[in-house]
Amino acid sequence: MLHGKAHVFGFGASHMRAAVNGAMREPRRWRCAAFTLLFVGFLILLGSRVIDEPVFEWKLLTMANNTEQRHPPIIFVGGVSRSGTTLMRVLLDVHPWIRCGPEGMVIKPVLDFRHSMPRFHVNWSRQAGIYPNLLDSAISKYIRYIVEEMGPPANILCYKRPEVLLYTEYLATLFPDSKFIIMLRDGRAVAVSNKRFKRNTTEKLHNVLNKWMLENINLTRACQNVGPKRCLIVRYELLILNPERELKLVTRFLDIPWDPVMLHHEDLLNMNPVRLR
Secondary structure, three states: OHHHHHHHHHHHHHHHHHHHHHHHHHHHHHHHHHHHHHHHHHHHHHHHHHHHOOOOHHHHHHHHOOOOOOOOOEEEEEEOOOOOHHHHHHHHHOOOOEEEOOOOOOOHHHHHHHHOOOHHHHHHHHHOOOOHHHHHHHHHHHHHHHHHOOOOOOOEEEEEOHHHHHHHHHHHHHOOOOEEEEEEOOHHHHHHHHHHHOOOOOOOHHHHHHHHHHHHHHHHHHHHHHOOOOEEEEEHHHHHHOHHHHHHHHHHHHOOOOOHHHHHHHHHHHHOHHHHO
């Protein structure tokens, strides 16, 4: 009798647990779907602001002679943190054809969100009429708007954020005319630089080296998949030892004329401190 009661009790408990788990999952699904709707709504509002808001004076002057707005291509600069990405940004920024803005912090979270969406989240978005291509289009407009509004117009724009190039292949599909520069530095120097830069970190050097190895494997693989015409790996040590040779390779890759001013970037930075931001 006791055995029968225990069996019945166990049967009921299992059903009760299943019901509770289902009830807990249901609000989670609704929250994910609601977050997607809010995010896309924000991007749509952002797009309307681009049309409705007064533009800057320099943009009015630029558009006065252009009946059709053309978007400049974007160079994405990245790599493992402390690998020389800031140096490359500064070197590109002094070239008269290129404008690199400051390091923006608002693009990577959007890319993280897009690539962390679970399958059921995507299915719920489809049911709401939000298909992946619509979301990708909204994200590309959001990224371009941020990059363009970070400074004055230029023939070529540049955006630098070390971890963003973990999404190189995705960005390559969003921006077909974009190019990518990945900075590669000796892992031992990266580990020591991280230790000096983050003085309060408790992360051990071998953990930093392991992270360096894994991220560079992903970065180089993505660069190979994108192809040599759109992605270039620059060795930090070679850039320091022979800057003219390496920068000429960079300008050739970007299809822009070589300018010796890139070898004297510190002089221009002293004259224009805004570029340091």
